């Protein structure tokens with residue numbers, strides 16, 4: 001496949017607002033492709049070189065890319081910088097500048113395979129002289145690229161590809177291109193993706209051997225499975241009712257979710273909730289897990305929390321957050337803030353895939369599999385069959401430093417449901433009992449200039465929830481409080497890469513901020529209550545025509561959810577559920593449940 005075809009397809013996709021139309025176009029693009037080309041086209045369209053969990057990054061800074069454009073086009077670097085400032089996009093600048101220079105005739109057109117290989121080379125360049133090597137490789141590509149190809153190449157390299165094809169749209173397109181488009185085949189495709197987290201693998205298997213072959217994609221050590229997620233209920237009585245009167249309650253540890261893969265040879269890989277490789281941040285877990293796990297290969301899941309080394313008490317989550325993204329001083333931080341991984345599930349037990357087994361069996365297996373150590377322990381659990389014992393266990397969990405309990409269904413069908421949120425797991429935090437207790441994870445889509453003490457920097461941010469059905473980010477609040485000076489000072493840097501001149505694609509709001517941002521950065525906020533709003537668009541029309549949901553008195557909790565991608569933020573549907581529960585709570589007689597307060 002020629003790279004020009006891909007670039008032309010991107011140009012068309014960019015001009016398309018309708019998700020249905022996008023899906024058709026993508027299906028058309030993918031249908032003739034197989035194997036390597038299919039895989040490459042898929043990764044590239046997501047702005048990736050490999051599945052996200054592998055964490056392959058190009059490592060090309062804006063300045064390097066500018067230099068490459070200057071060299072390839074013969075324009076002086078200041079001119080490249082000036083034009084880019086005006087257009088807001090180095091890709092457009094490259095397109096203009098390369099369009100104006102005479103090109104060498106006779107060069108072979110770029111293939112997707114050649115572009116991909118060059119980009120892999122750029123990503124692999126490390127150490128001394130690597131910056132120059134990256135620029136050289138990029139110049140080499142640009143020298144052979146058409147102006148349109150150059151535009152998309154640069155956007156890819158800088159991570160600003162605006163094609164906007166998210167996973168769910170790709171799954172739909174695969175269903176259209178390589179299966180019968182039915183709900184059943186769509187479910188099989190999504191199921192295979194949830195287990196493997198690798199769209200390239202799913203697509204090549206599907207295109208090569210059909211929907212039936214997807215069942216052969218199983219668990220593999222080193223390849224993360226998409227996490228199972230929990231629903232919420234406002235009272236313990238409701239939690240138990242949902243679960244048929246009896247459930248396993250576990251401490252809900254407030255830390256970082258970790259999926260640990262222990263290979264046969266003792267190699268350990270750790271993945272975050274959004275499947276980033278986070279092993280290097282927790283060297284002590286890498287050494288202790290092989291000792292704690294009796295039967296490798298194994299895949300287990302747990303929550304990683306900081307522990308006070310003197311008292312063995314669980315510490316606030318913020319302490320483990322300090323470990324994330326840290327490369328230096330690891331030894332010191334490790335000694336200061338040791339962590340403990342509390343395991344709550346097992347998916348692969350000594351090479352046997354057990355994610356499809358019911359929860360009671362998985363828990364039994366986990367208990368047998370684990371040889372508890374100081375750093376790797378079992379999540380505290382108790383099976384309860386009434387509100388009384390459930391409440392007592394909740395008190396115990398909170399006294400032990402948990403933020404509530406996680407209820408797990410013991411019924412038939414309680415398999416691990418990768419990538420799905422359902423009532424098989426229900427989270428319950430103590431503060432659900434008063435007003436709007438739960439926090440909301442909102443995606444930053446805009447910012448407002450500060451005033452007074454905050455003059456000269458951002459003073460507030462426009463947040464959105466995600467609607468997976470419409471694949472849109474819908475605004476629900478403007479948050480300014482809860483940021484201390486340090487948190488506020490960090491925001492511009494966190495957001496810079498995502499700045500957008502115009503309202504970004506897929507963002508729906510009636511509010512106009514001073515600056516727009518493409519959905520990427522997720523902040524955790526709390527608020528007093530959800531109300532109806534004429535300017536916010538979350539769950540628009542669901543409660544009243546023309547009105548969206550809005551959060552009143554929002555406050556940033558201090559937690560940037562770097563373990564969540566934008567599509568993993570709170571959804572519009574969840575917000576609507578919270579709104580409905582809040583309404584029910586305001587009228588307690590409506591559900592006759594005045595349990596614990």
Ligand code: ATP
Pocket residue numbers: 229230250251252253254255256257273303344379406427441
């Ligand atoms: P979600 O993961 O549901 O999207 P979230 O990341 O904002 O939401 P919470 O709503 O606080 O987190 O609760 C869910 C998380 O609780 C799980 O993803 C997991 O990280 C954590 N957790 C803590 N203890 C347990 C446990 N015993 N079993 C399962 N999950 C647990």
